[in-house]
Amino acid sequence: MINGTENILVCCGTGCIANGALGVADAIEAELAARGLSDDVQVKVTRTGCSGECEQGPIVRFMPRDLMYYRVKDRDAKAIVDSLDGEPVKKLLFKKDGQTYEHMDDNPFYALQHKVVLRDVGIIDPLNIDEYIARGGYEGLKKALQMTPDEIITEVEKSGLRGKGGAGFPTGRKWRTAAGYDVFPKYIVCNGDEGDPGAFMDGSTMEGSPHAVIEGMIIGALAIGAEEGVLYIRDEYALARDHIQHAIDDAYAAGILGESIMGTDHKLDLSIVRGGGAFVCGESTALMASIEGRVGEPRAKYIRSVQRGLFDHPTVLNNVESLASIPTILREGGEKYAEVGTEKSKGTKVFAMVGKVKHTGLVEVPMGTTLRTLIYDIGGGIIDDRPFKAIQTGGPSGGCIPEELLDLPVDFDTLVEYGAMMGSGGMIVMDDRSCMVEVARYYVDFLCEESCGKCTPCREGLRQMRAILTDICEGRGKPGDIELLERIGRTMQDASLCALGRTAPNPVMTTIKFFRDEYEAHIDRRECPAGVCADLTQFAIDASACTGCGMCSRACPAGAISGERKEAHVIDPAKCIACGSCREACRFNAVLTERRPS
């Protein structure tokens, strides 16, 4: 029976919006209105932040029955409203290996997750402060207002929270150092400049639970004695910026920000600064230079920002995810937070999983979860069940991790020992059809444009690396190239000015370390084992496997494939541009790659 407690949650994260979620929400509302369910007996429709499984979006979930529907279209609105007090809509439920899952937590994608940062994301309306408060929001702040700065910092230290932007510096220690300087004003800054290709953890958090970030900042400000804070949000995150601004306005109106925080003598002003779209401005000192209106270049950090940061004043810079963890730590206690995770990496970590994995999306798991669990149990494995080759973690500063390291726990320290890193949480899964030299070249190319260009090793090292890697990919590799890449890379790691430059060679260094044979194949035999590098590869169709379905010829942009229906097709090598579209399109593995004769 419909009794007015129903709440239909429509995921309106960026991914679901792109798939038409706003239309779905409107259609459901229209359907409810048509049945009079928006008048006396109200059924609420909530447009939430990202609920995680983006690949299956738009996602509609309704409470309190906890039915979760996937890939919903506008036209499903009627069936969904029918199912409010009836049978679930079978075709919209999650199915895997012949099993159907009704509830969110039954779905293996969600079952293994542990949500702290994302606890409200996908459940509340991010534009409604009351919904945040109803779920315990600002309770942490209330507690913090009863505590001394020292007590707040001690609680954060107990939690073992470390900077989730990737560096892993203990947040409590950072706050304590900043609190120790008697120079005013002090600043608290939120780093929302997430720029790694394929990463959307911070964006989704700001979109889906903006008040958690704001509450974290207020608590941080109380701890260090700051009365002004800035959220630096990248230009591309328009939705996140809107939601944060909305939340700031609501918090002012509710007396949570401004001259008197919740009626106390404490005050804090928050404002948003829009990034200009430079990747390097995610680096702390470049970010502060950008806020000050100067060129976004890092400075040498021998004097730390906690001592002399924004406008040369003590500044704490925390990542979105770290700040969004703070309310829970204060509300439930640092010890409770530290119950999950590993010995040196406490709590949880949010990952944005993309690439050749079946269920792409946003996941939050306890620190120490293995990559294998992430990719196979949560992510559902590799698309088309192809062999796994590597996972790229941490964006351009990270590395490529091979199969043999998949059982290592993912935390701040373990992967580093093996020459890779966890990074900020972006994860790109690659199958056997990814060329690791080409992947390294892609990241170096990205950084050639996104390095600030200030210091020699980063700017010039990347320029030379790009030239050498391009040569290797195009069949002009020379003996000694690998050693020269390593030589330049080591100097970049040691001598670059900022963390971007010091980690910039990581994609090259890790692919050489774990996939050296692939480099050697390119250089010594002019062969791309993955069949990606166009200058080294030619394509042919295996006549015995080809069914003549014609998918390949339709996918071919060069018109190089011909053949009669239901008969084996052929590729004209004179027309073929070796783009690989036919191989992607073929469902029968009939497109073969071989070494192109020089």
Add this chain to the structure above:
Amino acid sequence: MSEMITVTIDGIECTCEKGEYIYDVAKRNGIFIPVLCRHDAFPDHRACCRICIVEVEQRGRTKVVTSCVYPIDGECEIRTNSERIQEERAVLFALLGHRAPEAEVLDDMSASLDMSGFKRLISVDNEKCILCGLCVQACNALGTGAISTVQRGTDKKVDTPYDKPSEFCVGCLSCANVCPTGAIEYSQTDATRTIWNREFELVRCAECGEVMGTPESIRHAVGAEGDAPTVCDSCRKKRLADEMMHTYRYV
């Protein structure tokens, strides 16, 4: 007085104040560290050429730091020329040398290093600029701010805004004079000087006829209210000396 610390640099014991930069302490003790982007005229150093890297061993840990901006904060052993530093400095010189093949000073500075193994690197044609940023620092220090670095990454360069003649440039040549590689080009005729795509008139000394600068640079130097000189510095001194001679003759 602040705390005094004793450190060893290349085996030599040196005493310094806490917070002093390694480069300054080394220089005072006669230890030479090569550097390109550091200039005594400016209090802040960009620390971007990275040529002045040194190794610091402190509390059992060794790290590579830039000596021009690294403040000494405790006892440590500093090595300015270890094998690791020589190797990395060679790579840095090779990278700069291929970025700016026309900058001859690089060859002289790297003469003592093993520069083999870099033939494979690509060169940027006709380039002299190593992007040390001293020109920008000089222009900002003068208060003109006509040039800055523009673009980022491998496309970074020094330029006026939008590559257009700058209304703030006074044609003083400070940028060209401070440049360690002679990368900033300008041309001069009898009556005009052209730099950063802008042509300036030249002011000549009323007595000797030597170039004194541009009207804009002289105005910038004396300020809006100041009297612009009509004779050059050496003629002014000569004139002063003559006057003094004249005065003292009767004493």
